[in-house]
Amino acid sequence: MAKQVMFLMLTCLISISAIEADYNVLKYGAKPDGATDATEAFLRAWKAACSSAKAAMIYVPKGRYMLKAVEFRGPCKSPVTVRIDGTLVAPTDYRALGNSGYWILFRQVNKLTVVGGKLDAKGAGYWACKNSGGSCPPGARSITFNWANDIVLSGLMSINSQATHIVINSCNNAVVRNVKVIAPDQSPNTDGIHVQSSTGVTITGSTLQSGDDCISIGPGTTNLYMSHIKCGPGHGISIGSLGRDATEDGVQNVTLTNAIFTGSDNGVRIKSWARPTTSFVRNVLFQNIVMKNVKNPIIIDQNYCPNNQGCPRQSSGVKISQVTYRYIQGTSATQNAVMFDCSTSTPCQGIRLQDINLTYMNKAATSSCKNIGGTSSGLVMPQSCL
Ligand SMILES: *[C@@H]1O[C@H](CO)[C@@H](O)[C@H](O)[C@H]1NC(C)=O
Ligand SMILES: *[C@@H]1O[C@H](CO)[C@@H](O)[C@H](O)[C@H]1NC(C)=O
Numbered sequence: 001m002a003k004q005v006m007f008l009m010l011t012c013l014i015s016i017s018a019i020e021a022d023y024n025v026l027k028y029g030a031k032p033d034g035a036t037d038a039t040e041a042f043l044r045a046w047k048a049a050c051s052s053a054k055a056a057m058i059y060v061p062k063g064r065y066m067l068k069a070v071e072f073r074g075p076c077k078s079p080v081t082v083r084i085d086g087t088l089v090a091p092t093d094y095r096a097l098g099n100s101g102y103w104i105l106f107r108q109v110n111k112l113t114v115v116g117g118k119l120d121a122k123g124a125g126y127w128a129c130k131n132s133g134g135s136c137p138p139g140a141r142s143i144t145f146n147w148a149n150d151i152v153l154s155g156l157m158s159i160n161s162q163a164t165h166i167v168i169n170s171c172n173n174a175v176v177r178n179v180k181v182i183a184p185d186q187s188p189n190t191d192g193i194h195v196q197s198s199t200g201v202t203i204t205g206s207t208l209q210s211g212d213d214c215i216s217i218g219p220g221t222t223n224l225y226m227s228h229i230k231c232g233p234g235h236g237i238s239i240g241s242l243g244r245d246a247t248e249d250g251v252q253n254v255t256l257t258n259a260i261f262t263g264s265d266n267g268v269r270i271k272s273w274a275r276p277t278t279s280f281v282r283n284v285l286f287q288n289i290v291m292k293n294v295k296n297p298i299i300i301d302q303n304y305c306p307n308n309q310g311c312p313r314q315s316s317g318v319k320i321s322q323v324t325y326r327y328i329q330g331t332s333a334t335q336n337a338v339m340f341d342c343s344t345s346t347p348c349q350g351i352r353l354q355d356i357n358l359t360y361m362n363k364a365a366t367s368s369c370k371n372i373g374g375t376s377s378g379l380v381m382p383q384s385c386l
Helices: 002-018 039-050 124-131
Strands: 021-024 033-037 056-060 064-066 070-073 080-089 102-107 112-120 141-146 149-154 157-159 166-169 172-177 180-182 193-196 199-209 215-217 222-231 237-242 251-262 266-273 280-294 296-304 319-332 336-341 348-360 366-370 372-381
Touching: 021 039, 039 056, 039 070, 102 112, 112 141, 141 149, 166 172, 193 199, 215 222, 222 237, 237 251, 237 280, 266 280, 266 319, 280 296, 296 319, 296 348, 336 348
Parallel strands: 021 056, 033 064, 056 080, 064 080, 070 102, 080 112, 102 141, 112 149, 112 157, 141 166, 149 172, 157 180, 166 193, 172 199, 180 199, 193 215, 199 222, 215 237, 222 251, 237 266, 251 280, 266 296, 280 319, 296 336, 319 348, 336 366, 348 372
Antiparallel strands: none
């Protein structure tokens, strides 16, 4: 009897997904030739799907689709899935994405799932502009979710963004899973994933190779869970920069578990401006991490003040507390594998090191501590300075 009920329920579920309304972008006029502007066709498909009375699926078949800066707006009537088998490409001229700051933007869309696909923002022209020191537009983030709740981004590959590849901003309950981000080591500000002002974000099973942070965690991030992350090249996983503004939301309850950093500038970093602020970082756990030839495997830097502008001789007001590092092993590319440079005015508190084994050129590495309180337990190498 129970089996029959289960079977009925399953059939029911399967038929619900089978009758999901289907919106194929080809039917709305998109040309998969990589050159014809497909922006309007995608927007027509979006409009239809977003007003569907039942769950809707937008389908992007194999092929290359050229998209300009585009905003997919909600709220939608029903849950929407965007299934991408093709590649979305930006216009060749980087100025085409203009000053919008965004390439593909989902705004105020709830219950959205984006599955598969490849994004090629063709960022090289933009990086060349930035590196030449000329005046360049601010640069477009490749895919952004703004004010969106209950979203899933799964199986996406993003290459060569102008600025950050993936942004989760002001969202509740977001899952980023099995994504791959690739940009060259020297491409400026091409962060992998940026999370800000969001609650309940999970990032799992992802490989991030970029010219800036693999994952950057901005003000107002709470309940962030990251697992099975491969990072490098890049600047590591960074909470911050925080404390740029005098009034700013803090970051709390962040977990990173099971990660491998390879050849990155940093491993796990907390970074704040040397300026007064209301901001804070608390309840953070970094655990089960392997470092392979990482320059600063464990680092807190509260003296961030690029070009000595707006903060020289000031000290950071960001209050850092209850941060645990455990089961972290591997190799440092510099002698000082653990660096805690906390604020003179707001010292770090409740910092815990447990079972750390980091070496430098097969020898003991060192650690340094400033303005910090905490404990260590288990085997801790380099010797703890807490
Ligand atoms: C911390 O975040 C996790 C998700 O990563 C969540 O399950 C948990 O309830 C949060 N804890 C608190 C105290 O909010
Ligand atoms: C620390 O790690 C090195 C290799 O990175 C290893 O040879 C050594 O045995 C480890 N030490 C302990 C006590 O686990």
